[in-house]
Amino acid sequence: MSKRDIVKPSILPGFMELLPKDQLVFDEMKNTIEKNYRKHGFLPIDTPVLEKKEVLLAKGGGETEKQVYELERGHTEMAMRFDLTVPLARYVAMHFPDLNFPFRRYHIGKVYRGERNQKGRFREFYQCDIDIIGNGKLALTNDGEIPAVIADTFKDLGFEAFTIHINNRKILNGFYGSLGIKDTVSVLRTVDKLDKIGPDKVKEELLDLGLAEDGAQRILDFIGISGTNQEIIQALRDLKIDNETFTRGLEELQEVLSYARAFGVGEDHLAVDLSIARGLDYYTGTVYETILDDYPEIGSICSGGRYENLAEHYTNQPLPGVGISIGLSRLYYQLEEAGLLKDYQTQLMDLLLIPMDDCIEETVALLGRLRQEGVQASLYGEKGKMGKKFKYADQEGYPYVLVVGPDELKHQTFTLRNMVTGQEEALKEDQIPDFLKGARKN
């Protein structure tokens, strides 16, 4: 082997890498999300990280394209996927004849964006997406089920205080349309600054955009609507806006809310919120954002909505859909920073077996039998002093240690030491599995 110099082991900036104990927490979150996606009847897909550049960038334009990792081999131009939505569109268009609609898929995988390096933004991160795609049309019950998936998932992740903010893009488009505003995008962008610059400044900017005094005031009144879900819906009705899109949006919103309630989502987890719009040129109906009530500064931890046409760049088949995405790497990072992951239960192992010299084979055999009984146990087979072995057990978080020597084997009585309290428990072999099962529950 040709010897080269030692290369300093390091990874690229902006890439997340965890120690095993943190990885266990991360994986536990990932598995919880997957379990809930499956429970709601979503099927897995797994697409290549590398795709043809012309396919991945068929839509083109936008900030995202600049961030795409591209590469070439021979004459093939390739790119790394930057989200899971474009691959889904390509997948559905490509496998269309083999899929059943509505097509419910989940996809948990890494995506890549060469973003400017900054704290809490990652260049490789996990997205956890679900989407329901209709062939030509898609019932609103699906929009109502999405909040149930969100609620079940975040409850299982250990959160009780979260709110799913719901809006409908048709309400926004209809409302601004009724004011004769064509450039909804600029107005929405201005309105979006409300929290930052206050209502007076917003009004000023709206007037700058060429709106009449009356129109600007109506917008301020509109975005100022608040109250319970019922109060907001009543206030929207009271606006008496004679616009078909608006009326349809209001109907849809009410229908989606009532389905969400029927799916068992508590009213305390649902908030109609006229301020959310999401991707301006993409969503066309229901939109969702999810906020941790006690940590609003984290921003939305699960967002999505209804779109008209998933795969227009790959097929003429109209494919409406509704979906959400959890940015897991970012969520993990933010919860970790906020100190919210400390109590996460990720105990993997129950027992470490430490054989004394000349007892190795019997200890291994005991380990094999305990594993058969479902005990999560390992062997520390290295030579060395007892202190080192107990330190290993401590650092790896083993709750119990069993030193196996000639006496234990002779009397077939095994003394398990609790690594927290130091307490000892003498057990027969067949008592060990139940004892550890009990200990695990506490």
Add this chain to the structure above:
Amino acid sequence: MSKRDIVKPSILPGFMELLPKDQLVFDEMKNTIEKNYRKHGFLPIDTPVLEKKEVLLAKGGGETEKQVYELERGHTEMAMRFDLTVPLARYVAMHFPDLNFPFRRYHIGKVYRGERNQKGRFREFYQCDIDIIGNGKLALTNDGEIPAVIADTFKDLGFEAFTIHINNRKILNGFYGSLGIKDTVSVLRTVDKLDKIGPDKVKEELLDLGLAEDGAQRILDFIGISGTNQEIIQALRDLKIDNETFTRGLEELQEVLSYARAFGVGEDHLAVDLSIARGLDYYTGTVYETILDDYPEIGSICSGGRYENLAEHYTNQPLPGVGISIGLSRLYYQLEEAGLLKDYQTQLMDLLLIPMDDCIEETVALLGRLRQEGVQASLYGEKGKMGKKFKYADQEGYPYVLVVGPDELKHQTFTLRNMVTGQEEALKEDQIPDFLKGARKN
């Protein structure tokens, strides 16, 4: 949105992409492997797919380097990982102070190789690796535990007839050293052709390599050794080779075999096999290959071994280890081709609820309650004819369908139709979960 032309949806050649039903099988295999890795006390790590080129290619040379996908952004040269071993070496060297040794890690992830395009070879594929890394030294009990992980994993994957072939590189090096052969690599390469060209041709080639008649004959006798594990070991002893490395290798092999037996691996799953050598410049002790007895043509489905120094390119710290890898994408493909995945149980859903008009909300509420009781159920909320809805249930593999109409809701009696036999079962709501649980078991 700027309309572009339709781009034909397709993926790069040599990349695997599955339909959801096949993906379920693939994921089931992946989860089974992970479950077994965890059961044996291995901890997860997850490293970036993209790394610094200078780090990933620190070892340099070889066929692999030519296959690496490289890319550049700004002044940063990057590469996609081509295995999980180099990232492990970098990880252990980089996080050395934060790890406890022996460090037991598993890693399941995608790796990338721009190989020549051919059937059954993939450019993106999953590897499922475990390794145990010692700090300075590592006990042989670990080499004995690896076959137990292999055996448990493949049993859980549904295989009974498989054999773990075990050898020790020290036996080979010692034997060839005792013949005064320096260039072991050329000799091993020739010997490797035994199955293809027969013993006479092998002998001819050995003579061409400059070996004496007597030496060549001794090699042929050596590789011809066969029998039970005990017979092979006795035959090796009977060679009476006076070489320290050979003697050490023979001792190690016997020790590893007895640990493996103590770990519960049946003798029928263990075969000493002097013909396997694995990576010629990498492994230094125990080596493993795993063969499906009824499908030897598939080749080894799980291989690995003991190495002296994991991370010599990143640290001066000696880090011996032992590990194995399952190439999951290739394994899946080969089992699929051999028709061995047909009976895989991947039933995800128990029941499809189809609401009649005006019963949607009650049906949704029923669905919510059934899910609370652990029933894997979904709603078909689309409008349309019954035939279409039942066809959907069929194609998605729902074993039972429940049409919810006014009568069902009035009498609170629900008729589940078995989608295979056509048989109907009238049940009260609280009987549904147990009924479906029972059906799942059959």
